[in-house]
Amino acid sequence: MWNSYLGKRLKGCGYAFKGALLLLRHEASIQVQAVIGIIMTVAGFYFEISTTEWILQIFAIGLVMSIEGLNTAAEEIADFVHPDFHNKIGFIKDVAAGAVFFAAFTAVIIGCIIYIPKF
Numbered sequence: 434m435w436n437s438y439l440g441k442r443l444k445g446c447g448y449a450f451k452g453a454l455l456l457l458r459h460e461a462s463i464q465v466q467a468v469i470g471i472i473m474t475v476a477g478f479y480f481e482i483s484t485t486e487w488i489l490q491i492f493a494i495g496l497v498m499s500i501e502g503l504n505t506a507a508e509e510i511a512d513f514v515h516p517d518f519h520n521k522i523g524f525i526k527d528v529a530a531g532a533v534f535f536a537a538f539t540a541v542i543i544g545c546i547i548y549i550p551k552f
């Protein structure tokens with residue numbers, strides 16, 4: 434029983450990892466965010482940011498990429514269930530994009546708080 438429980442959890446991790454790779458391979462917006470994340474990581478080493486700043490920065494990068502992944506999932510479901518134009522589909526896609534906006538805005542504020550004092 435424990436074996437099958439562990440096996441299922443490991444399989445779940447495998448699917449999640451596959452999903453992360455799919456996002457990185459096929460989603461332009463996630464690719465851009467990943468590149469920005471790498472640039473910010475290099476900047477973090479260059480400016481020798483503190484442990485708290487690292488935590489905030491890593492959290493911001495993860496937050497934006499996670500919400501973008503969910504936005505992609507929402508768009509895919511919307512296109513699958515209703516490929517034609519519909520106001521409701523437009524609303525669903527707009528609010529999903531709005532969620533990414535909140536995350537990105539938060540990340541920009543965090544970035545400003547960390548880096549503006551260093552210039």
Ligand SMILES: Nc1ncnc2c1ncn2[C@@H]1O[C@H](COP(=O)(O)OP(=O)(O)OP(=O)(O)O)[C@@H](O)[C@H]1O
Nearest residue numbers: 462508515516517518519520522523524526527530
């Ligand atoms: N089927 C539809 N019905 C109504 N409005 C739509 C529909 N598809 C897209 N839209 C409108 O166009 C906007 C952009 O949709 P789209 O699916 O191209 O998203 P996108 O953010 O450009 O996607 P991607 O992340 O793939 O670049 C939506 O936010 C919505 O306002």
